Amino acid sequence: MKEMENYKRLILQDFSKNGLLAHSIENFIHRKSQADLAELIAESIQSKSILIAEAGTGIGKTFAYLLPALRSNQKILISTGSKALQDQLFNKDLPLILNALKKESLAYDKAIEIQNVVLLKGRSNYLCLEKLDQYMQSSNLIDKTFLSSIVQIKNWSISTSTGDISQCYDITEDNFIWSFLTSTNDNCLGASCPRYEDCFVNQIRKRALDANVVIVNHHLFFADISLKTNGFGKIIPDMDVLIFDEAHQVPDIACQYYGEQLSSKQLYSIADDLQLSYRTQLRDVKQLQTSSDYLLQTIKQLRLVLGDNSKGNFHIIKNHKEIKPLINKLLDALNFSKEVCSTISIRNELIESCYERLDKALNFLNKLNQTNMQGYSYWFEVNRSNFTFACTPLSVAPMINELVFKEKRCWIFTSATLTTNNSFQYFNNKIGLTLAKTAIFDSPFDYQNQSLLYVPRYLLAQNHSESAHQLVNILKPIIEMNRGRCFFLCTSHLMLKSLAVEFRKTINNFTLFVQGEMSKSKLLEKFIESGNGLLLATNSFWEGIDIKGDILSCVIIDKLPFQSPDDPILKAKIEDAMLRGLNAFEEIQIPEAIITLKQGVGRLIRDAQDHGVIIICDNRLVIKHYGSQFIKSLPSMTRTRDLHKVMKFLSEKNK
Ligand code: SF4
Incomplete structure (x- = not known):
């Protein structure tokens, strides 16, 4: 006591x-x-x-x-x-x-x-020495630019004590080459790896086991927990005190790891490893090349028929007339590769690992194709170069x-x-x-004096084709008077693009930065450097950005950030809530949108000396019954619908 x-x-x-x-x-x-x-x-x-x-x-x-x-x-x-x-x-x-x-x-x-x-950090942040050795061995077969990067990495690998790829200054962390030279849980050879003793991932894990303080991120934490649940190794030692910062992200991140997924990246990695084994140690097994080619060709074909940038219910697309035959072809290609590996897996560790990954991929794909358990969402996602098939639990409450x-x-x-x-x-x-x-x-900041919340009047419906045009007309005087120094947080890429087009037509007195036109860190650096930036952005800019001072004194939000009801996980959650007799809008969609809005609004006032205006371009905040829940969840700010009051506030604060 x-x-x-x-x-x-x-x-x-x-x-x-x-x-x-x-x-x-x-x-x-x-x-x-x-x-x-x-x-x-x-x-x-x-x-x-x-x-x-x-x-x-x-x-x-x-x-x-x-x-x-x-x-x-x-x-x-x-x-x-x-x-x-x-x-x-x-x-x-x-x-x-x-x-x-x-x-x-x-x-x-x-x-x-x-x-x-x-x-x-996660294993994709550390050089895999075994993979590097394999690429060095097949150096006569790889292209010159690739080889020159491999040689640079080889030189760095001798001097680095951590293998942390962010410390390799010759090859930046986002260079695609690292995807070939880092390991995944699937393809790491573990204790049977010839480089196990020098392995950077193992060394940092060992140090973590002896440490008093270990810093991880939620992804790594739940990846480790899910590995333990499945009976494999552990990275994170047992600790006495577990602190989760930015804990609002925990449930959604945990969902990803308590579920299962199969991505084209994983499949490409298997095909690459089959090919690598053939080129390096198993030159007599020509079928390795054949099976790798067949797998690669099928992944590419499937990626093409899945269309562009979409996300949806797997059970709806699996019977599509063009997709169904390719899913079957993928099953066939996986089976064929597995058969090839089964006869030679004792000859090579990498082939043994391929065999296990092929088996796992086949099991998952068969399960995904044939089952539809309640409490799970079965979904797919496609972007420019990859696709993912996944099965995600709707709730991780019992697991956590x-x-x-x-x-x-x-x-x-x-x-x-x-x-x-x-x-x-x-x-x-x-x-x-x-x-x-x-x-x-509560925050120690004086939001009543430091900030103003403005909801413009006479807004068009959010899905109106002229909405972006109207927003630019309404907001341009504020942005110009504030000399930029403004974040415009959008809820969709479509709005982001439309706003970029509209702002470019009329740009004056500020510099426009648009998410996607350069990396996130570069955008932020340029925004701060410019001193008069207007940054148009979506999702990842809504949180985790800390810009203090006058450089950011206006945050505009295009509408209340309700998640799209087409999102397959949300859709499944809504159906599940309805089955349980709950009002999904009240119980799920409103609270989710409130948390996101709080994050977005939180970008503005970061210091006791900061001041600025929050502009939320959504009438629903004022006219819908649930608008008050949003208002009550935000810091207590003076509210106005009068543009002149906004101009006056900014001109006084900017003096
Ligand atoms: S143990 Fe795994 S990560 Fe480490 S060098 Fe071997 S394959 Fe790479």
């Missing part, structure tokens, strides 16, 4: 005006809400309990969980929503706190255990509940966007933790 009191006292002292953070962070501002959150997290760590905490923007939730976690001297896992946040934690926030703790321990001669921290309650540990779920209409009910149901302790910590 006394120990608990001392620990909590120490944490509160850390967040006080004269505490550890005040001495370590320039311009540190003591915030009661941050200290309260840290205290609650400390209590959960001590009592090994579950806490679900919404921490509004600007509270400083990262430090609020890092300090109690590090001071607890327990084994900590931190999972983030993105690699970018993983990097920020590892390179910035954690070193800052660890240095502060180190200084404190030196100053007071205290024996504080300085933590051994490991940043763990079982995982969390398997043994008594501390689980913290935190994010700025967990509640809808001030209630955790939707998130808690989704994650299967309805009885967990919850807490809301």
Whole structure:
């Protein structure tokens, strides 16, 4: 009891005006809400309990969980929503706190255990030495540009101690070559790999097993959990405290890993490995080349008949007159390759792995073709070069509940966007933790003075062909007066394209940036550099972007972000809710849209000095009965429908 009191006292002292953070962070501002959150997290760590905490923007939730976690001297896992946040934690926030703790321990001669921290990424982030060896062996058969990159990577592989491909400065991380030189769960040879001892993935895993603090992302966490569920190895060691930042993403990401999928990328990788084995070690087995060619040709044909950029119900397309024969042909090609491998798998590890992957692909494709279990969505997705067939559970609540309650540990779920209409009910149901302790910590920002919410009048229906034209006419005066410095977040690619066309006709006083015209990081860099940018973007720009200051003082949202009802997973969820007698619109679509809207709105005010306008171009916010749920879920801002008030607000704030 006394120990608990001392620990909590120490944490509160850390967040006080004269505490550890005040001495370590320039311009540190003591915030009661941050200290309260840290205290609650400390209590959960001590009592090994579950806490679900919404921490509004600007509270400083990262430090609020890092300090109690590090001071607890327990084994900590931190999972983030993105690699970018993983990097920020590892390179910035954690070193800052660890240095502060180190200084404190030196100053007071205290024996504080300085933590051994490991940043763990998915295996596609590490060079696979075995694959590199195989390509080096077949160097006389590969094209010159490819070979020159392989040689550069070979040279780098000798000097790197981590094999982390983001550290190979000659070949950028997004270069397609890495897909040939990194491993997947499917094609890694594991303990039978000749390079197992030097393998970078294994080395980092071993370090993670010994670490006190491991930083992962939600994808890696659930990929690891699903591997364990299936009885294979584990990457993430058992930890005492598990903290999920950006936790609003957890249920949807978990769904992907508790389901199954088969992609053309996986199939291409099998075909490539068959060919590689033939070229390197099994020159006498000509059928390897034949089966690889047959598989490659079938994947390409299937990709073509599946059409362009679409997503839908697998059970609807599987009987399509052009698709059905190609799915059958794919089954035949997989069977043929499997047969070829079955006779020679003892001769080569790679062929043995191909055999297992072919078997798995066949089982999945047969299952997908023949079953339609309730509680699952069977869907397909096609983009420019790939297709995916998948089977996804509609809810992961029972799985996460079982995982969390398997043994008594501390689980913290935190994010700025967990509640809808001030209630955790939707998130808690989704994650299967309805009885967990919850807490809301409001943002310290003064939204009433720092921001204004504007809903334009007389808007056309969202699907009206002139909608983009009208939006540009209404909003152009604001954007021009604000000299750009504006994000326009769209709910569809169609709207994004239409707006880009309209803005290009009339551009004046600002620089236009459009998502897709360069990489995300480049776009953001250019937007900030320009000082007068208007950035048109969709999905990935709605969250995780932190631009402080005047450079971003207007965020426009084209409409309430309801997910398309054509999305096969949403469609299946709606049907499932209806079967259970629920109102799917109220129970699923509104809460989902509220969380997304909160994320989008959250891009504007990132600092106590920031100011700006949120413009939501959707009458439904005002005229529909559910509009008030959206309004109540957003920070409390002054609202207006008067364009002049917006102009006045901006001109005063921009002085
Ligand atoms: S163990 Fe797997 S990842 Fe490591 S070198 Fe071998 S095949 Fe590559």
